[in-house]
Amino acid sequence: MVDAATRLNERIATRVRELRTAAGLSLDALAGKCGVSRSMISLIERGESSATAVVLDKLATGLGVMLADLFNAPAVPHPVARxxxxxxxxxxxxxxxxxxxxxxxxxxxxxxxxxxxxxxxxxxxxxxxxxxxxxxxxxxxxxxxxxxxxxxxxxxxxxxxxxxxxxxxxxxxxxxxxxxxxxxxxxxxxxxxx
CATH class of the missing domain: 2.60.120.10 (Jelly Rolls)
Incomplete structure (x- = not known):
């Protein structure tokens, strides 16, 4: 059984990879833009590292999004968040x-x-x-x-x-x-x- 923390780390991994790809950035380019090592970004994208808030904030800034955007799965817009x-x-x-x-x-x-x-x-x-x-x-x-x-x-x-x-x-x-x-x-x- 997969716990909530593991599911959220998987979501973060997917979001970072999707946002990086959508921005047309290689691992090296994102690393240069945000100051997080290429190897750490790779570990995060594979879900093999539980990155700290500081590291995730640097990634979000480099990807041009807010930190909160890394935790949300892509969703159909709806005005209520249960x-x-x-x-x-x-x-x-x-x-x-x-x-x-x-x-x-x-x-x-x-x-x-x-x-x-x-x-x-x-x-x-x-x-x-x-x-x-x-x-x-x-x-x-x-x-x-x-x-x-x-x-x-x-x-x-x-x-x-x-x-x-x-x-x-x-x-x-x-x-x-x-x-x-x-x-x-x-x-x-x-x-x-x-």
Whole structure:
């Protein structure tokens, strides 16, 4: 019997391969574009590696999509995403769990993700050049978080909301002994609309 985590890793493998092929990129070209080694991309595409959120974010950026797009299977657009159909993924590096809440396959430039962040965990994203201007808001629902956005540092408590454009390295850290839960609302605009 195949568990949910294995199915999601297979979906990620398929999505990365499909998106790379659709973009006309070789493994070497994608590696050069996103800073992930050719061998790691090959392992991910074969479903032989459980890549971290940081690696998957680099791949998504190199492929010109949002991180959430790597978890969604291609779907017929539908305005409702049932809870049972929303993919959930746990980062093997930090243990944080993210759930894509938004319906996949729609042409809406807004995506919503729910994150459960373990006590003491840290994730650092290197934001590279993107094919779109990406905005993100973090709405902390439970717990506390520290978010470093470039040189800016923000302490968030339950109910706080942080807005930022993803154009600098970002570090998420839960400094407490309790888990944190937050919603991420992401909006992207093509560079031509800047």
């Amino acid at each position: 809870r049972s159909e929303q993919p959930e993924w746990t980062d093997p590096g930090s243990g944080y769990t993210r759930r894509n809440v938004s319906p996949p396959g729609t042409s809406n430039p807004v995506q919503i993700v729910e994150v459960h962040f373990p006590p003491g965990a840290t994730v650092a994203f290197e934001t590279g050049p993107r094919d779109a201007r990406v905005y993100q808001q973090i709405w902390l629902l439970e717990g506390a978080m520290e978010v470093a956005f470039g040189a800016d540092r923000h302490q968030l408590s339950a109910g706080d909301c942080l807005a930022m454009q993803l154009d600098r390295p970002t570090v998420f850290h839960n400094p407490t002994r309790e888990p944190a839960r937050y919603a991420v609302v992401i909006a992207s605009l093509p560079i031509s609309l800047r």
